[in-house]
Structures are given as C-alpha cells and as structure tokens.
Amino acid sequence: MIDKQKILDAYNNRHACKLFDTEKKISDEDINFILQTARLSPSSFGFEPWHFVLVQNKGLRKKLKDSAWGATAKLDTASHFILGLAMKSEMTKYNSAYIKDFMKNVQELPEDVVDSKGKMYETFQKSDFDLTDDRKLFDWASKQSYIPLANMMTSAAMIGIDSCPIEGFKQKEITTILKNELGINTQKYGLSYMVAFGYRVNEPKQKKRRKLNEIITFK
Numbered sequence: 779m780i781d782k783q784k785i786l787d788a789y790n791n792r793h794a795c796k797l798f799d800t801e802k803k804i805s806d807e808d809i810n811f812i813l814q815t816a817r818l819s820p821s822s823f824g825f826e827p828w829h830f831v832l833v834q835n836k837g838l839r840k841k842l843k844d845s846a847w848g849a850t851a852k853l854d855t856a857s858h859f860i861l862g863l864a865m866k867s868e869m870t871k872y873n874s875a876y877i878k879d880f881m882k883n884v885q886e887l888p889e890d891v892v893d894s895k896g897k898m899y900e901t902f903q904k905s906d907f908d909l910t911d912d913r914k915l916f917d918w919a920s921k922q923s924y925i926p927l928a929n930m931m932t933s934a935a936m937i938g939i940d941s942c943p944i945e946g947f948k949q950k951e952i953t954t955i956l957k958n959e960l961g962i963n964t965q966k967y968g969l970s971y972m973v974a975f976g977y978r979v980n981e982p983k984q985k986k987r988r989k990l991n992e993i994i995t996f997k
C-alpha cells in the first residue's frame with residue numbers, strides 16, 4: 779500500500795508553478811507515466827471525451843503565447859506543455875459515430891448492451907442532464923477532461939515534478955491556432971485548458987486552504 783502521509787505531502791508540495799527551471803528536463807519515462815495517468819482516468823459512461831496535445835516545438839509555443847496571457851512564462855520555461863482538448867457535440871452526441879464505435883470497439887460491448895447503454899446515454903443527454911445544445915455538451919466534456927488534468931498534476935507531484943494548470947487564454951484565437959498550426963479538427967475538439975510541467979525555480983508560499991469542517995457536511 780502507498781503511504782498516506784506521502785500522498786498528503788505531495789498535495790501540500792504541489793502548487794501552481796509560475797516559473798520553471800529551464801536547465802531541468804522531465805525524462806521520457808516520467809512524462810509517459812504522467813500521460814498514462816491521464817489515459818487511465820475515469821469519465822462519465824467511460825467515453826473518454828478528451829485528447830491531449832504535447833507541444834514541445836518552440837515555434838508553436840511562441841505562437842500560442844500571443845493568445846495565452848496566462849501561459850507566457852510557462853511556455854518559455856516548462857519542460858513539457860500540454861493542451862487538454864475536450865470533444866464537441868459531433869463526437870459526444872448520443873447518436874454520434876464516435877460513441878457507437880467506442881462502445882463496440884473500445885469497450886467491446888455485445889450488441890444488446892451497446893443498444894441498451896446507448897438508450898441510457900440518450901436519456902441522460904435529453905432529460906437527466908439536459909445536454910440539448912452544442913455548448914452544453916462541450917461544457918460537459920470539459921468537466922470530464924478536468925479529471926485527467928487533476929490526475930496528471932497529482933501523479934507528477936508524487937514523483938517530484940511541478941505543474942501549473944492554465945485557463946488564461948483567448949479561446950477564439952487559440953481555436954485558429956489549433957486548426958491552422960496544430961492540425962486539430964476544431965469541429966470535433968475545443969481547448970479546455972493548458973497545463974505546464976517541469977521543475978520549480980522558486981519555493982512557493984505556504985498553502986492556504988479552508989479547514990475540513992468548513993467544506994464538508996456530515997449527516
């Protein structure tokens with residue numbers, strides 16, 4: 779079993795690192811470990827409505843900087859920089875080709891289960907969660923994509939690697955870059971967040987959080 783205090787120590791040590799040491803690079807083994815924790819993350823219905831783009835090319839990072847005001851220093855200094863994409867309605871709607879193929883060829887469900895699960899997913903979208911338009915579906919997929927984000931940052935912290943999640947970007951401009959520079963089909967995917975990984979230069983201030991009894995209600 780993993781020592782619980784070591785896990786809490788990693789959470790306490792993790793912070794939104796603003797500046798990374800450019801002399802220290804994450805090994806291939808370690809970044810692959812971090813990416814595996816994203817791959818193994820849970821999602822609603824298990825449909826994995828996400829994609830990750832690892833941007834190491836300096837020219838591409840420079841182009842991102844102009845439209846990512848929250849990432850300028852990170853793009854210059856991070857060892858590894860990831861764009862977390864969420865699927866749009868073309869991919870996630872209950873009757874999409876992606877969903878049907880996923881149940882059949884990834885989840886390897888028998889035909890009768892594909893049919894019943896598909897009907898359940900349709901009800902979920904139409905009435906349970908009222909995911910009745912494109913924006914609602916994208917926001918729902920973005921919620922799912924934050925699960926692997928948290929897992930990547932936590933797993934990184936547990937092996938001594940720093941990170942910083944980023945939402946400070948201009949979505950319209952970034953969408954153009956995704957399409958024209960990164961070859962992403964923006965009819966299918968949109969940017970949910972950015973996240974930088976590397977090794978800190980400065981030690982952070984002591985972590986400030988509300989007390990447990992202020993955020994938990996026991997009944």
